[in-house]
Amino acid sequence: MKHILLSIQYDGTNYLGWQRQPNALTIQGVVEEAIERITGTATTVAASGRTDSGVHALGQTASFFTESRLTPNIFQKALNALLPYDIRVISAELAAADFHCRFSATRKRYFYVIYNDSPVSPFVYRYVWHVKHALDVEAMQRASETLKGRHDFKSFCAADTDVQSSVREIFAIAIEPLPCISFLDTMITGKFIKLTIDADGFLRHMVRNITGTLVDVGRGKTDASAIQQILNAKDRKKAGVTAPGRGLFLDRVFY
């Protein structure tokens, strides 16, 4: 029995998220179907975590056990031959039997891209949240300071989620204004804001709810100092809107 670890990139635009669901196009579903076509055996793939509908990944990790004699390299090629172009296996390698993409992870990094200008270039519109109100990036940066460290992030977790603990540690959070974004080595100008969060784990909708709340701060709807009260409340209703999935990227999982 082999344990094969994949690093996967996907453009989530056309998918209802990672997790397999009946009668819905999901990334897990498409990857598992491709593995079954290669091996002839129904196979479950375990990822570092689910990503929501429309969310993208530059470095999702997922692994599966197989009796197949194919090498990881051959698996990678065969999968890329079968998968649609918006899902690519970037690398494949053998993993220890006790390795687990989710439980062995020590740290994960997501980033979120806001476009705070007009109009949106056709080359980035799939990957940004277009916020039309002018945002005060410095206020957003001040507000984000409060989120650093170990906290109960219940106020930033989807209300219908049932988890044992909503305590997570944010190691780093950066909010960078970018005057342009490079596209194929050419500049696309406009006001972009990139929010990057490194944490030991993420609750459901956590990055999207933090982003939505920080955008409220940037718009002046919420004061930067209110973040501490929102954390203390442990109530999803106190935080801001859930930012749309299309601006979110699972950047990297660290082991």
Added chain:
Amino acid sequence: MKHILLSIQYDGTNYLGWQRQPNALTIQGVVEEAIERITGTATTVAASGRTDSGVHALGQTASFFTESRLTPNIFQKALNALLPYDIRVISAELAAADFHCRFSATRKRYFYVIYNDSPVSPFVYRYVWHVKHALDVEAMQRASETLKGRHDFKSFCAADTDVQSSVREIFAIAIEPLPCISFLDTMITGKFIKLTIDADGFLRHMVRNITGTLVDVGRGKTDASAIQQILNAKDRKKAGVTAPGRGLFLDRVFY
């Protein structure tokens, strides 16, 4: 009567090129239809040139005459409200009555992106030609030197084209190997080759035929020294294949 000049970006993936055609989705067709919805009058838009099926633009220019009292700024907003997200009007301004996007242009720049590695990231696959044979970039650069300057490019022009003269001047041609491409401020690694051509004008399929021929040189199928003979032959059959449209970008038109 007003003359309005638009700068337009488009992702050409879903279009059969710029030029309006009956029963086909084209960029010109979609833009003209949007103008008609705004003004109530059928309007023809004149561009700097046609782009082929699947070809993209970062800076296509197009203009139209209208009796409408709307300002260019209002036209831009109204057009962007009506156009699909893969076509955006980046700017709109008044132009002199005798200005012509094509005939007033002094110079145009196209670039072409080759991906010479494996696998192709989902975030770039719409915008590159995936060439699997390893390419010798230095040989391609040597070959490209012969193309600089004023030449009859008939060998690089689509065979069915009827133009008065196939003489054009290439001011600059650059072939750059790139070890990665920045995507939303994050690196996508892999061997990219970017070919940029500045010229006083371009024949039909000229950049794509030059790219296809230079790829033959990079693969060792054609010797770099053969370019001069190909130019001299003035025969499309002597040059290489037409590179696919999806790797080509109309970058900028200069006036």
